[in-house]
């Protein structure tokens with residue numbers, strides 16, 4: 001569960017508390033309360049309340065007053081909480097689902113909220129150009145960054161993948177923190193996500209870094225994400241490549257030397273490194289390229305000794321990737337195409353957004369309509385559902401049909417589908433939800449039929 005709180009006016013960072021609630025990913029508490037976390041982005045304008053007071057008093061009190069149950073999503077700020085109204089941009093509950101059995105409800109007495117307060121950086125990426133062909137050799141963000149806000153929530157996997165990654169990272173940082181001897185227990189802080197194109201691997205890496213930057217803010221006051229452009233490292237002037245790698249890691253090294261800095265290094269499409277290495281070994285590429293890959297591996301090994309760095313990598317190759325590089329990864333998680341439930345949820349979130357923005361209209365004045373989740377739809381007898389969703393069952397039914405038709409489409413294609421459907425409706429300025437969903441179905445069928453085999 002997350003609560004995010006932010007001052008729209010911006011300003012100084014709030015003081016960082018000595019200790020921030022319990023560590024992330026903690027299990028059920030002894031008193032049978034579920035430990036959930038809440039993220040806040042916050043700025044105390046008048047300094048009347050400090051960060052820790054907000055975490056431990058104001059937000060929990062507000063939540064207690066407000067709700068009998070907890071479900072993921074934004075929490076409206078009460079009109080009588082002036083301090084919050086003035087200083088807080090958003091309060092959001094998240095990650096409560098991991099504790100909910102059979103998609104039930106978390107009641108207030110089962111919950112011990114953990115509040116995280118953060119302020120989003122609006123700086124955007126800083127780029128470093130590689131010189132000769134002006135490719136950026138890496139991008140750098142200060143985390144948590146505005147552009148990754150909401151990405152974690154938008155990624156839908158049925159398999160508990162997100163939770164697994166979060167728990168892994170929490171353990172890795174804890175082992176380091178406690179000084180576990182790496183000769184006795186070894187861990188590398190390297191994650192590899194592999195799977196077909198468009199399944200959200202890169203987005204998930206960035207969202208994970210963002211999430212961890214928020215959860216570990218009490219330990220690491222600064223967080224950075226460095227996205228390495230692996231292609232650009234293979235400069236067309238190979239002799240330059242070695243220098244580029246050295247320069248890049250010199251920069252990362254400087255970041256990690258600051259012990260309050262948590263650094264995430266994202267190397268996308270690592271298979272390009274593998275390919276270069278293989279080609280070099282077979283003699284079809286200049287031997288310089290193998291030097292670059294080796295330099296990269298050496299530098300990564302060097303980085304391993306620093307406790308405050310996590311390396312995130314992605315690859316499109318789904319079969320065994322046999323490079324020395326991959327061996328180093330602790331977690332090699334397969335990210336597959338979305339299941340029926342994920343497809344339904346992706347399309348549902350798209351439709352919900354189009355209704356919110358009034359691009360798609362509901363004839364019964366459903367601006368605030370909540371479309372049923374997949375589980376609700378599957379779990380409720382149809383008579384109840386049609387009462388709850390007075391637009392009859394047509395909308396959820398059509399949405400489900402579309403999700404079924406979309407089997408085989410990637411998450412990326414699914415998120416594009418509503419746009420393509422809108423472009424295909426007869427009157428784009430008046431788009432009724434039923435008509436829209438029918439067009440969505442036709443568009444989905446066409447996309448599937450036209451997809452390259």
Ligand SMILES: Nc1ncnc2c1ncn2[C@@H]1O[C@H](COP(=O)(O)OP(=O)(O)OP(=O)(O)O)[C@@H](O)[C@H]1O
Nearest residue numbers: 154155156196197198199200201202203316411412
């Ligand atoms: N499971 C999913 N749930 C929600 N959105 C998804 C999912 N999978 C992909 N997407 C959406 O698809 C878009 C593309 O994702 P991303 O670029 O991270 O995929 P990728 O796996 O890195 O692709 P590639 O292998 O081509 O680099 C993102 O905007 C993301 O929101």
Ligand SMILES: [Mg+2]
Nearest residue numbers: 201202268314
């Ligand atoms: Mg990618």
